[in-house]
Amino acid sequence: MLALGKLLELTLAGREPTEKIQLTADGTRLHWLAEGALEITPTVARDNGRDLLLSAGIHGNETAPIELLDRLLQRIARGELKPASRVLFLLGNPEAMRRGERYLEQDINRLFCGRHEDGSGNEALRAAELERLAAAFFSRAERPRLHYDLHTAIRGSKIEQFALYPWSEGREHSRDELARLRSAGIDAVLLQSKPGITFSAYTYSCLGAEAFTLELGKARPFGQNQAVNLDRLEIMLQALIRGDEPTDDGAPLDGLKLFAVSREVIKHSDHFRLHLDDAVDNFTELDQGYLLAEDIGGTRWIVEERGARIIFPNPRVKNGLRAGILVVPTEL
Numbered sequence: 151m152l153a154l155g156k157l158l159e160l161t162l163a164g165r166e167p168t169e170k171i172q173l174t175a176d177g178t179r180l181h182w183l184a185e186g187a188l189e190i191t192p193t194v195a196r197d198n199g200r201d202l203l204l205s206a207g208i209h210g211n212e213t214a215p216i217e218l219l220d221r222l223l224q225r226i227a228r229g230e231l232k233p234a235s236r237v238l239f240l241l242g243n244p245e246a247m248r249r250g251e252r253y254l255e256q257d258i259n260r261l262f263c264g265r266h267e268d269g270s271g272n273e274a275l276r277a278a279e280l281e282r283l284a285a286a287f288f289s290r291a292e293r294p295r296l297h298y299d300l301h302t303a304i305r306g307s308k309i310e311q312f313a314l315y316p317w318s319e320g321r322e323h324s325r326d327e328l329a330r331l332r333s334a335g336i337d338a339v340l341l342q343s344k345p346g347i348t349f350s351a352y353t354y355s356c357l358g359a360e361a362f363t364l365e366l367g368k369a370r371p372f373g374q375n376q377a378v379n380l381d382r383l384e385i386m387l388q389a390l391i392r393g394d395e396p397t398d399d400g401a402p403l404d405g406l407k408l409f410a411v412s413r414e415v416i417k418h419s420d421h422f423r424l425h426l427d428d429a430v431d432n433f434t435e436l437d438q439g440y441l442l443a444e445d446i447g448g449t450r451w452i453v454e455e456r457g458a459r460i461i462f463p464n465p466r467v468k469n470g471l472r473a474g475i476l477v478v479p480t481e482l
């Protein structure tokens with residue numbers, strides 16, 4: 151296998167490869183661009199015009215998706231998977247991956263869309279670098295742009311594999327993209343209704359890509375992801391890379407559950423109290439009238455929405471950040 155196929159190994163070892171560009175026997179080009187960043191260019195004859203960004207490790211302890219990208223890249227480097235799409239592989243937060251932590255000082259996934267300019271430190275610099283790498287990759291006109299940012303969650307979930315679909319003024323959520331996610335085993339999608347500051351929000355709203363955060367089960371250390379079954383996603387991603395996806399325009403959403411984000415619960419101060427046990431799963435339904443959280447100055451978060459469910463409840467986030475999302479069922 152080509153040495154550049156070992157991007158994960160290089161990244162975990164903090165090593166820069168001596169050769170930055172390598173070609174497979176069939177002419178696919180692998181180009182190491184920066185730490186944790188590798189661009190794949192198909193031969194001109196095979197190029198199908200699609201640009202696909204696959205990122206993982208934005209949170210360093212979310213290892214199942216990192217292992218998935220490693221498997222895809224190794225297959226490309228061995229010549230077993232012959233790309234027709236341009237692909238950019240990004241491992242988001244290498245230092246956090248090395249330490250097995252979500253982040254070191256700042257959550258990178260709250261530093262996009264310019265937020266890194268207000269911050270300092272390595273994670274702000276890395277968010278700026280990821281924005282530059284993504285912008286350069288998606289700079290070619292007339293090519294469909296698609297980004298999947300792969301994560302796993304802190305808590306268990308009543309719906310294990312789900313996606314978050316960013317929002318941007320004047321753009322409609324794409325039914326075909328939802329159908330593609332459904333074919334990859336994704337069971338639910340949360341439709342955002344305001345601008346975000348995550349990596350997928352950046353590529354969606356600033357770079358015009360179709361972009362999603364994918365949640366793929368519970369976060370576990372490297373080598374302990376047997377419980378997470380990513381087979382259907384892996385099959386879909388391989389087909390996207392090879393360019394031989396079944397042409398299924400108008401494919402059914404086939405039971406895909408859709409949720410609208412009703413409110414984000416923001417932690418304003420150290421007085422923030424979340425009235426949910428750590429064992430409560432994502433997508434747990436909350437009754438109308440339930441006192442979900444309290445904060446300084448008598449702020450109370452009471453559930454008003456009928457059928458509300460809680461996603462990512464986390465009282466340990468920094469002040470000013472999202473400590474949970476309330477979603478309600480919706481339709482397209």
Ligand SMILES: O=C(O)CCC(=O)N[C@@H](CCC(=O)O)C(=O)O
Binds near residue numbers: 348363462
């Ligand atoms: O389990 C949790 O509390 C967080 C899991 C995670 O990292 N989720 C992403 C979602 C990004 C998005 O909103 O698109 C995150 O919180 O960054």
Ligand SMILES: [Zn+2]
Binds near residue numbers: 208209212301302
């Ligand atoms: Zn994450």
